[in-house]
Amino acid sequence: MGKLLYSATMSLDGFIAGPGGDMSWLTRHLGPNPEIDELIGRIGALLVGRRTFGGDDPHRGTDKEGKAFGGGWEGPQFVLTHHAPETVIPGVTFVGDLHTAVKAAKAAAGDRYVSILGADVARQCLEAGVLDEILMIVAPVMLGDGVRMFARPDGDPVDLEQIRVTELPHVTNLWFRVRSS
Template identity: 70%
Template sequence: MAKLLYGFSCSIDGFIAGPGGDMSWLTPYLGPDPLVDELIPEIGALLVGRRTFGGDDPHRGTEGEGKAFGGGWEGPQFVLTHRPAPPAPGVTFVDNLVEAVAAAKEAAGEKYVNVLGADVARQCLEAGVLDEILALPVPVLLGDGVRMFDRPGKPVGLEQLRPHWFRVVSEKLG
């Protein structure tokens, strides 16, 4: 059964995108990463937030522009949205989290569903369907932008599986 993984790069102060969703801050830090290179073949599907799907691309201006992982991955994508979007090859637009998760997990088979986008990751966490988190810190302080999690509330228990990789243990501690 597929697991949902929220994998993201973030600034040291906790932002995955700059103000307005700007991803250009990440471009100088893209490159070979053994952990990411190991993960990519284990991804069977993407569950993407609408703003992330239609947003800025750190691979802008390269041959990987507009492609998942800069062109390093191909497969089914499920975009969670309530706004109509033009059809795109390999992309299914779904307006319900439960249906989107089920479809992405079915498409992924035994591999990961990689969650892209802070809001959809928050929704998955709150629904109790997020299994793992991979946080890849980047040596920069952005100071403002889109937080990796913007979720007031109680702490969430995590178990470290290996460096930067965690299993969601519980929605509440204590």
């Protein structure tokens, strides 16, 4: 079975989205990233939070809008929500509980990664003990407010093992393995 990977671009002060879920800040930080280009080919499914699925898009107003990884990836998406829309969306399955969503996404991904999109879903996966790896792309900007990469007030520390760090002129990739407790 594949691994669950939480990946996102975050500001230096720890936000993956600005106030109200604004993603427009991200557009100027998207650029060539060979590690991400290689990773996209190793993703077999997406596990997406409902707010992320219906939220802002850094590609808004372009032909890449609404497409995973700006159109660089296609495949099955599993959206974790208690309120599935009545309209069927091709390639998207709405799932009401975390364990069912993880199981379905892993089955669809086979031996490839399940990429988690959404801070709350990533937190839930971490707390459930099913999150395997974290890849944060740190952009040289501070947003000051917004959606935290990881928010767990009163939570215990999470031990990580560094896999690699890749420095690029416009971002830094930080890849970690979640250590079992």
